[in-house]
Amino acid sequence: MSLIPVKTILASETTGHSITVKGWVRTKRESKNAIFIAINDGSTIHNLQAVAEPGQFSEETLRLVTTGACVAISGTLVESQGSGQKVEVKATDIHVYGPADPDQYPLQPKKHSMEFLREIAHLRPRTNTFSAVLRIRHALAFAVHKYFNDNGFFYLHTPIITASDAEGAGEMFRVTTLDLDKPPRTEEGTIDYKQDFFGRETNLTVSGQLEGELGALALSKIYTFGPTFRAENSNTTRHLAEFWMIEPEMAFYELEDNMNLAEDFVKSVIGYALEHCADDLKFLENRLIDEEKNKPQAERSPMPLLEKLGFVVNNDFERITYTQAIDILLQSKPHKEKKFQYPVGWGIDLQSEHERFLVEKHFKKPVILTNYPREIKSFYMKQDDPSDAAPGPTVRAMDVLFPGIGEIIGGSQREENYEKLLARVQEVGIDPANIWWFLETRQFGSAPHSGFGLGFERLVLFVTGMGNIRDVIPFPRTPKSAEF
């Protein structure tokens, strides 16, 4: 078969030969002497223009060549007469695979709202914006695998269905084969989960980290890249019930190694997108400028898309402790002028406005904050030795902060000491019996180790400049919405 992508045809160095292009009609434009048909096959943001002489084709055929129709057009590749493209096809044959009735096809060449496009998520990959987002999403996913493979990490598939709720990261989805109408019950009248598929209560995972640590304590360097779930009833532009997470976990890495890896990793994958998706990024940059031109300055992006990506790739990330960050915020103008919405003080969970101030105003570069208060971080993080530097106990956590978005990566060195970990598990109210296997890794050949997590959709959101996380995943899952 000779299926040549539009992207390849547009990059042709020679002309004069016969080709066939297959794709979907984006627009048809008629002048007196010619019909111009713009064809896109999803391989690139650019269309290939086919030029047809009106008399050469039947009315019947031309009538079916409308926006959305799927066609194969054969002809000669020639240098384009118009501007905007190097080559075009002088059509000699037009075959319509599948028409798209203009009265019915919802994707006509005009501006559609993002809300409307979400309702036709089965068709929206045929738009410029969504095809660009999906190509970038692909490139970022590939860059993730390539980075870890090149650096000696092993991809570990951690389980999706899990019986442990050890992360305590939020509400979980139950997974069951029990009959909801008449579930089996024990003699005491409670639901008899022994009769459920797995013989116990099971949920969808909220994180692969705990299992990831098991892998790292055998293979040294692993990463996960899989779906995770939160059953939170959050209808925001930043939350999905189903999203993909990347979680590397490394034996023998301490906090500083972890920071070095996170910085190098995120620069590498964004750099990959800059190198491989230049046209799509340029398109999305212009789209964003267009979207924001009617917004007040304060609500606009802090910088144009490509500049923002360069800001990450070309700067050394600033590294300071949480305690130092709080001092900076307390001395900042927005704090003194009461411009922050949320109060600042040691022990608070930093808000996006605080994180963005540090990145965009104070340091003017990405920032890594470390050594957070123990009470606002997870039980598995390594406890710092007591010191005078911080007013309370801290852990070896690290958050990477980006412009426009705040926290994009969260990680830590892990507690490798069995007694300290067990004490913390009990303090936060987890039943040690639920994670006996996690605790055992600290009893048998324990090692210093570290890791971090990156929500893949938040990365795609950052790189594409899209405004709503529902628009960077093909089929979003949100409260009351599981269509397609």
Added chain:
Amino acid sequence: MSLIPVKTILASETTGHSITVKGWVRTKRESKNAIFIAINDGSTIHNLQAVAEPGQFSEETLRLVTTGACVAISGTLVESQGSGQKVEVKATDIHVYGPADPDQYPLQPKKHSMEFLREIAHLRPRTNTFSAVLRIRHALAFAVHKYFNDNGFFYLHTPIITASDAEGAGEMFRVTTLDLDKPPRTEEGTIDYKQDFFGRETNLTVSGQLEGELGALALSKIYTFGPTFRAENSNTTRHLAEFWMIEPEMAFYELEDNMNLAEDFVKSVIGYALEHCADDLKFLENRLIDEEKNKPQAERSPMPLLEKLGFVVNNDFERITYTQAIDILLQSKPHKEKKFQYPVGWGIDLQSEHERFLVEKHFKKPVILTNYPREIKSFYMKQDDPSDAAPGPTVRAMDVLFPGIGEIIGGSQREENYEKLLARVQEVGIDPANIWWFLETRQFGSAPHSGFGLGFERLVLFVTGMGNIRDVIPFPRTPKSAEF
């Protein structure tokens, strides 16, 4: 940080310099003048040997250096005196990160049963067999992404939680946030799924194909690689409740293009493993020979592991129709001598014994069967024009058959004609309203297209020569088992 993997150290071209190796003790062997410590860090099947002079280290330290302990050993890299390795470390410093009490640590250097190792799946990646399997699993996963990326496919994340049961592929897991003890009910007394998280009944996906087709009909070539689920109560060596599937889907591909792709793809990823995992494959080949030496000939693998992989990579796959295959089987010796367990006749679902006969005995190469009876295949497969060649209606399905395992890939050209597809949907009893979005793609810009599915664990099983699918995924999910 200077964390040098064992794999890199073992490949050193020079000696005489100082190094530090970090990893887990596999064995400790003492002679009169030296202590030999074999260290593995999961980067390779091979251990690095450290040699320590007994008097140079404290009894206290050496006592903790036991199988399973995690250590950092510094010293000079020297040419090895013994056989089996090129270099070894002359130890000057031994640090024990985490001991592993020999009375408690379950992974002592002796043979453990696969069943026992499944019970300690948190530790089994520290064994030679499982670390080899996990490294090969990683290499295969990376090869999949690399192949598709290199060939212009886009990775599409299809949804895990889904409201459609269109595939009818088997029992599904329900996903819910309703209180099982007291679920909300409608006035009629039925469960009120409107109050469930997604406002409707939802399940875990059994396949990303239908959504994959939506992607292909916009981006031309996509693939999925994600978890899929079957709630079948099957306790076999071939079934998992949670497994990973690879599903490419291509616009403008007809059945022959689909076959070409499947053959090229599977040869490419297995070729990648042969190139990048030679040591692990050699180890697993020997393991398999050892495992099978006490089995009767009939139960042994048809050929040694590497020969089997070469059989796939180096042969042109034989391509015949299902109808031709039935003729061959009807004329075969095992059929005439009633050696097949299952009867042969046009219309049957081929059993593994039939598939393996075609591959291993008749053609002596991998086989692709096409044009299966319509009644035993899925509703979305393209219907063949009636012909005299087959005794009943057929569809443009294709199954790729491998030695030892039978079917490894199943695919088809898809029905792109709206009326034919709708008729088939109704015939098999699917409510068209449930998949309106799937049907609409045949109304708007429909295109000929094809795709196939490959169960990733079946591929890993084939490539590693392992006997049970529970042993090629880190944390298997099976009936009554969701530990870790």
